């Protein structure tokens with residue numbers, strides 16, 4: 541595919557790997573749609589001591605996101621572990637650097653979704669997803685959840701919500717993404733890719 545191929549930016553933070561597993565499933569959903577690809581990007585951890593610096597390129601996994609990734613994307617999937625019912629600070633820290641994009645309206649009318657992983661089933665997945673939506677609305681993005689036509693939303697005994705894909709990683713954060721959770725990640729990626737292509741067409 542050429543460099544001009546539209547892409548869905550999958551921007552996430554993950555410390556123990558659960559959210560990055562979900563990101564890869566969402567990417568599979570995006571890439572099941574012809575004419576669009578997935579770009580996986582992460583953000584560095586943040587520290588209360590400003591002396592702490594990370595290498596420019598992470599030792600493993602996706603590379604760090606730049607504002608340019610956001611400006612150029614056709615859609616955004618934003619992923620974070622649930623932390624006290626909210627998104628993790630490193631991701632919020634990155635979003636707090638996006639005011640130049642906000643001032644230029646660079647993200648207006650682009651579709652977006654959110655995904656999260658938590659230790660426990662009732663540990664705040666929904667509040668995390670709903671609060672992740674707030675900065676996206678400030679940017680003028682079009683939020684896409686998961687419709688109940690995805691019947692695994694009804695059957696799941698673990699993660700998966702109409703507000704976005706989710707995963708229950710368990711108390712030791714080692715429970716793999718299960719069949720229902722994976723199917724909903726893929727469905728969310730596919731839906732976002734299709735919306736991106738449709739909205740791209742509307743704006744041309």
Ligand SMILES: Cc1cc2nc3c(=O)[nH]c(=O)nc-3n(C[C@H](O)[C@H](O)[C@H](O)COP(=O)(O)O)c2cc1C
Pocket residue numbers: 553554555556557558559560620621622623624625626657658659660661662663664709710713
């Ligand atoms: C500071 C902190 C706060 C957390 N808060 C919650 C929480 O509110 N609810 C919950 O179920 N899990 C909570 N967790 C657990 C993580 O959400 C869970 O381990 C998640 O799967 C980690 O994702 P990752 O593997 O992508 O880092 C918290 C973990 C940390 C480190």
